[in-house]
Amino acid sequence: MSEQNLQGSLINSELIASLAARTALETPGVLRLEPTIKGFLASLGPAALANFHISGSQDGSYRHDGVVARINDGTATVHLDIATDIAYTALSVAESVQERVRENICHTGLNPGPVHVHILTIEASPGSIPR
Amino acid sequence: MALEDTRRLGCGRSIDQIWAGMDQPPTSHEEDCELCQAAKARMQKIKEATVALRESDLHNPEMTLPAERTNSIMALARAEARRSKRLVLRGTEYGTVEISEQALSSLIRLAAAAIPGIHSRRCRIEVQSDAEMGSTHLTINLRVATASGIDIPATVEGLRQKINKAIPAGVGIDAGTVNITVEDLYDV
Amino acid sequence: MNDSNPACDADTDEGSIVARAQDGDLAAFEHLVHTYQDRLFRLAYRMLNDRTDAEDVVQETLTASWRALPMLSDVKAFGGWIYRLATNKCLDLLRKRSARAETITDPAEIHSTLDDGATRAPLEADPVASAEWAAQQDGLTTVLNTLPAVQRACWLLREIHGRSYAEIGVTLKINPTTVRGTLARARRRIAEGMSQWR
Numbered sequence A: 001m002s003e004q005n006l007q008g009s010l011i012n013s014e015l016i017a018s019l020a021a022r023t024a025l026e027t028p029g030v031l032r033l034e035p036t037i038k039g040f041l042a043s044l045g046p047a048a049l050a051n052f053h054i055s056g057s058q059d060g061s062y063r064h065d066g067v068v069a070r071i072n073d074g075t076a077t078v079h080l081d082i083a084t085d086i087a088y089t090a091l092s093v094a095e096s097v098q099e100r101v102r103e104n105i106c107h108t109g110l111n112p113g114p115v116h117v118h119i120l121t122i123e124a125s126p127g128s129i130p131r
Numbered sequence B: 001m002a003l004e005d006t007r008r009l010g011c012g013r014s015i016d017q018i019w020a021g022m023d024q025p026p027t028s029h030e031e032d033c034e035l036c037q038a039a040k041a042r043m044q045k046i047k048e049a050t051v052a053l054r055e056s057d058l059h060n061p062e063m064t065l066p067a068e069r070t071n072s073i074m075a076l077a078r079a080e081a082r083r084s085k086r087l088v089l090r091g092t093e094y095g096t097v098e099i100s101e102q103a104l105s106s107l108i109r110l111a112a113a114a115i116p117g118i119h120s121r122r123c124r125i126e127v128q129s130d131a132e133m134g135s136t137h138l139t140i141n142l143r144v145a146t147a148s149g150i151d152i153p154a155t156v157e158g159l160r161q162k163i164n165k166a167i168p169a170g171v172g173i174d175a176g177t178v179n180i181t182v183e184d185l186y187d188v
Numbered sequence C: 001m002n003d004s005n006p007a008c009d010a011d012t013d014e015g016s017i018v019a020r021a022q023d024g025d026l027a028a029f030e031h032l033v034h035t036y037q038d039r040l041f042r043l044a045y046r047m048l049n050d051r052t053d054a055e056d057v058v059q060e061t062l063t064a065s066w067r068a069l070p071m072l073s074d075v076k077a078f079g080g081w082i083y084r085l086a087t088n089k090c091l092d093l094l095r096k097r098s099a100r101a102e103t104i105t106d107p108a109e110i111h112s113t114l115d116d117g118a119t120r121a122p123l124e125a126d127p128v129a130s131a132e133w134a135a136q137q138d139g140l141t142t143v144l145n146t147l148p149a150v151q152r153a154c155w156l157l158r159e160i161h162g163r164s165y166a167e168i169g170v171t172l173k174i175n176p177t178t179v180r181g182t183l184a185r186a187r188r189r190i191a192e193g194m195s196q197w198r
């Protein structure tokens, strides 16, 4: 896990990942972050992960279910995999996630780099009205 | 393997024929033929035991796959589904927005489900995007089965219009080119 | 996750559901899993006589089907195809068991792997085993377990699951005439076995 000592505060990629995840989940229209195959294998336990190469910690990035964050020269880059609510327009939701995440990265003192958003599924949430 | 079931009774009927007619009332031949009646009686016990086994297995709550097995199957399918094709919707300095082909096709299926007389089948989506211009053009190739007896051109046109509304509303881009192929009819 | 997807209601034809599952539609695949899992379990249990092995076979079959689905060219052939996958997994497992049995020296273990290695004494605590006692009284299940594996598969597919001669032939890589012959031989062995049982 990379650690950047920036303006007296200790910000690492894990912190950026959790910040990005939280911000995404608070954005209207985001139902949840979507686990990837790696997250699924991790849920099966160490045996399933044993022959699965984990690239995360070597390049200083941090990954968790649905989020990857990387810090390079004081700039934070984020990837998010999300499920969106069918009652919202998916592209607007994704753009709003980008904006909010970049804004919150600014508050940490790091420079916001690109925030890549991947919409994995669009679903009806229990409370939404189907179109 | 030998062709052992050419065995026939003296009356010319094969054992297979008699077995096939076990659960039916006797034919006019069988009513008069003692050979057939005797053969039928010999096999009656097997037939009854087979039906009893089939029924008891079918209704035995223990003879089912446990829920945790079903959950494992679906969890793995879900995890692997995450690798489906990605289509780029937007690319700016703030980052890219991608959508899985599956998320798009689920919207299209939902639109199709609202049209009576159509069952959506396979759906392939291509995207041509010009990131600089911020423009994205979709080509949707949807295959469907239609109910036999419906007005196919009108129904397909209704589906096209529905998709043309659903994609901008759900995704935020135009539906682009929508190709619909009727590949099968189903009975209602 | 796609449970709320209304695209798979009860009256959707199976061909369409299969086509959607081929595209990776999870709700459609889940529908197929629910349609076939118990049928396949009943087949596998009667083939293998072991609850865990039968569950493994069904789980492996359905998982393999998810991966191989896009290659299935005729959506209407799904039923036959999934039965074929499951049957052949059962037969493979039985072959492995009998290969193992040949190297076993403990007499108790030899006793539990009769004939083609199919017959294992069900566990006392196995609820399926106790619940089936009524059906077993006529000896059919006992006799079934003494049949060679291919004969048993033939019998179960045809008489319990109602699959066609043509499909069974494809599954077992034999022609439909041979399927009839195999069924006839199974029927005779069952008749003999059941009369001994009485």
Ligand SMILES: [Zn+2]
Residues within 6 Å of the ligand: B009, B011, B012, B013, B029, B030, B033, B034, B035, B036, B037
């Ligand atoms: Zn006769």
